[in-house]
Amino acid sequence: MLELHCHTTFSDGMLTPTELVEAALVSGVRALAITDHDTVSGWDEAIAAAPPELEIVPGLELSTVYRDRSMHILGFYPDRDRLIPPLNERLAGRKRRAQEMIDKLAVLGYPIELPEMGEGMAPGRPHIAAAMVKAGYVESTRDAFDEFLGDAQPAFVQYEKFSAVDGIKLLRDCGAVPVWAHPFLYRGRPVKDILPELVEAGLMGVEVFHPSHTLWQAERLKEMCAKYGLLMTGGSDFHGMPADVKTDEFRSLNSLHVSLDLLEPVKQAAELLKR
Template identity: 75%
Template sequence: MLELHCHTTFSDGTLTPTELVDAAVNAGVKALAITDHDTVSGWDEALNAAPAALEIVPGLELSTVYNERSLHILGFYPDRERLILPLAERLEGRKRRAQTIVKKLADLGYPLELSEMGEGMAAGRPHIASLMVKAGYVESAREAFDRFLADDKPAFVQYEKFGTADGIELLRSCGAVSVWAHPYLFRGGVVETMLPELVEAGLMGIEVYHPSHTLYQVDKLKNLCAKYNLLMTGGSDYHGPSRETKRDEYCGLNRLQVPLELLEPIKMAAVRSSEALHSKSQATIPSGVLS
């Protein structure tokens, strides 16, 4: 009944925040995190659309780079005001990346016109894949990734340099709970070898439950959480129905049946992070200012 990894049309999802809320309610979800890529723009619509029976967890999925590979960090309950400027910079970087991908495709003989998206939004590879389908260059988004857009394919462009440790520090500076998203999808290192370094950087949790993780991997991640005293999270990484087939081709909402009791420790950690952040801010104020 817990969904801590979902996307909307504010990043690469196919449902608006309102549509996602409706779908979550229909699927029996009790707590839903909005975790769009590098933006928090979908929060307000989701909060306004959610009925009392559905708790909205504010979050985001931060794009970072580790060993020249994309590594995503989920952040829950961040201070939005502290994120505005850093996310604006990340958004501009995503826009530049999308333009570079489109230029590469044009050089390969597949010109596309990248339309301007709404405020707080930037085109990602799924949007570009969809444009390629509409242009008739490929038959499906999967083909677009397999031939052109996936890592090491001819039109792939890495995120602008933003290290994982920097991303974790950014989330910590905003009072957020930082969680390594789908670790066994990462192809730039060994999870067990990397984890101590990320914990040292301030990582607070691991996304244990994810559609890509096998039962064996889930057990390994649970053991790692116990070893390093990390929080456990989980979610379907829901992006909505496929733009081409209109079906949920990856994993439907609530299909993993992530236990709701995982949320309370995350909330408690967020409260502690917020209090620590507030205390640090107060400590930097010169003596006498508060008197």
């Protein structure tokens, strides 16, 4: 009944914060983290929409790079006032990246326009993919990724480099608990080789439970957390269900049934950071 990895329309999610709250309630979630990419702008709407029986956990997912490979770092309970100035630069970088991809598509003969996005909203590849579907260039967002936007495809643009070490430091400096998101999706060196370096940099937790992780991988991550004294978290990495995705491929809310018991240690760690 714990969801510590969810996205809204403020980054690349399909649901507004209010709609996400409603979906979480229907799914039996009792604590819901808002972890949009490089922005905290969805918090207020989610908090306002949530009834007393649903706790909103303020968070975000930083887009970073480690050894020239993409690495995402979740942060929980940050001091918003301290975090927003550096996040504004990250948000500007996401906008620059999106524009570069749009420019590449135009050169390839596929001009598109993104819809107007509100303040604090972070454009990403899913927005561009949806615009390509709307323009009739591809049949589905998956086709857009496979043919144009995926890594090494002709319209792909890498994130502006922001190191994972710097991201971890930023989160801790802002009172947030840094957690490595979906470690086994990292395409660099093996997790067991990288984790000690991240722990030395100040990493405090690992997302053990994620739809991409096998049972074997989750067990290995549990062992690593015990070895290094790290917090364990988990979530569905929920983005919403686009019309062109089949139900059996959908990462549904509360699909992992993550225990609420994992939340209290994260809260305690955040309190210690703020002292």
